[in-house]
Amino acid sequence: MLPEVPERALTELGRTEGGADTLALLVRDQDTRRLLLLRAVLDAAEAADPAVCPAALTARLREDWALLTEADRAAPADGRASPARARLIYPLTGPWARRCLRGLRGVAPTDSERRELAHDLAYFSAVAAVAAARAGISFTTRLTAREGRLALPSLGVLRTDDRNDTVAEVAHDKGVMTLRRPDAPDVIVHLERGTGAWSAALAWTSAYALPGLLPGAEPMPLDDLDPYRVPPREPDQYALSGPAAPDEAERKRWLQTWSGTAAVLRTGGDHRLTEALELLRCLVPLEMPSGADGRGSCSGTRREAFGALLSSAPATPVAFAATLVHEVQHTKLAALCEMVTLHQADPTARYFAPWRPDSRPYEGLLQGAYAHLALADFFQRRALTTVRDRRESAWAQHARYRAQVGAALPALVGSPDLTVRGRTFVDEMVAAYERMAEHPAPRGHTARARAYVKAVRALWTQRQPPAPPTNR
Incomplete structure (x- = not known):
């Protein structure tokens, strides 16, 4: 069952805005979906054929989950997410989980696919170890360095001389991690307060973060x-x-x-x-x-x-x-579309999008128009408030983005495939677009932007395949 999205949140997002409650709604829903996705990985491993996921891998996943559960109980007193929760909702844990699910749901995997799945599932052990270390839990475990790299998410990477898989013993106690490998000196990693870690070892590369x-x-x-x-490169994709x-x-x-x-x-x-x-x-x-x-x-x-x-x-x-x-x-609209069905358009239909050389499906047109509408608003506000020597550039960008959105809106508004809530959303986009006319760009910028979109449409039209002949 999809979560309820209040009408106010839908209209705020349609204007490319979003108050604190609306943004918090998107975050809560995405975090919940992530935790369910990770549980689905464990369930899929339990249900998988032993030829896909051997019993030893499943048992290790259970151990990692238990360690994460212990770390999750060590929630900070200031109300922030526990170290375990913070690692599980970290954005890049999502692609890992999706990849694991695809592997676990495979049928008759090749030897290469089985090795890839084993490598992917082993990464969860590193996630659990980092979460436990951040929670202050003392432990000793064994992790696998793949192709000469042992990645400890949010902390850094240990590089080994062996390009093959290498097992390392990892121990943590009181903010210090010790990484031990055969025939190599120990690497001592000191966890810093909050985020980050450092080590004097040349084999260690610390994760890097910008200030808030x-x-x-x-x-x-x-x-x-x-x-x-x-993401992996896909053939014929806009990569x-x-x-x-x-x-x-x-x-x-x-x-x-x-x-x-x-x-x-x-x-x-x-x-x-x-x-x-x-x-x-x-x-x-x-x-x-x-x-x-x-x-x-x-x-x-x-x-x-x-x-x-x-x-x-x-x-x-x-x-x-x-x-x-x-x-x-794109982040906002993708999250909203997980909660609300905005349209039921045929995914094979293609439309003119003045910001891309290729034709786009309805969903792609909606995503692009939404992002460009926000840019038009952003640069109009800058043009109205910024210093004089930057104003002309802001007006030029505003005019270009608004003209592009104006060229896409008729196809979005005219679609019979919009749901009731989708109609509300698109109508708010139109209202935001029309309100920009209260503070128009200088005439020259507007004229050049319209000419640009007209030229792009003409070129796009020339590239379209001829319509099949009709029988009369």
Whole structure:
């Protein structure tokens, strides 16, 4: 049964906004779904054929779950999530769980598929060990370094000289983890208060985090270590660039850009800063797109990784703020669509989307229009409040995004496949679009934006396959 979404929340989200209660509703629902998903992994392992998941793997999963349960009881007195809960709802645990479920539900797996599933399930042991260590529980366990890497989520990665799988003994006591491997010196890892860990060993690479978006906010992981951080490339898909491994100089550039992002977000409305604070849980650095010459960018979100933003290194705080606005809307709408059915459109139907060269299904058109509507609002607010030398750029971007949304809205509004709640949502999008006319962009920017969309539509039309002949 889908959770109830109040009408006020639906209308707020339709305007690309969302008050504290509405954002909290999305977060609670996503966190609940994540815990159910993880329980589903354990249940699927219990039910799987031994040829898919041998009894030893299932028994280890039970042990890991018991350790997580013990860690979950050690909830902090300040009301924050327990260390175990924080690890389970971490965005990148979602892709791992989905991958495990696909493997556990397989039929007649190959030897390669069985090995992959065993590796994936073994990662849960690392998740449980980190949660228990954060909870202050003393333990000793055995973890597997895969292809020379033992990833301990949120802490770091131990690199081994052996490219094959290597078993390491991991012990924790009073904030110190000891990692022991055959024929190698022990690696001592010190857990820092709150987040992070450090070690003097050359074999250890610590996880990295940016400061909180605002003073007092939780640090923001810049996660370049998690093995499940980037989706696999699919043929014929609009793919993200590959994962990046920022060096010290690149991390400084991330820090400089990130440090100015909150102030820029606020110029587009306090709600833009609020939604970023409430919904964003980690950043995943991506490689710069090929051929970008330092001027392009790449970003995205993943439905199975609620709260994660994947992005190439941002050039400026303004550019990164716009990326946040754009991608947070995808996060909001994807979460809402888990709770409410907005439409029942044929997924094979295709529509013109002026921000993409390819045709889009109705769902893709809705997602794109929603994100661009928020960007149009963001840059209009900046144009009305920012200093004069930045105003023209803000007006130009506002005009472009608003023209793109205006070209997409007729197909969204005219669909007979909208549900009653979907009609309410899209009507709010239209109302937000129309309210922008109260403060129009200068005429030149509007004219150029309309000409741009007209040219893009003409090019798109030329690329469409000819209609099949009709029999009369």
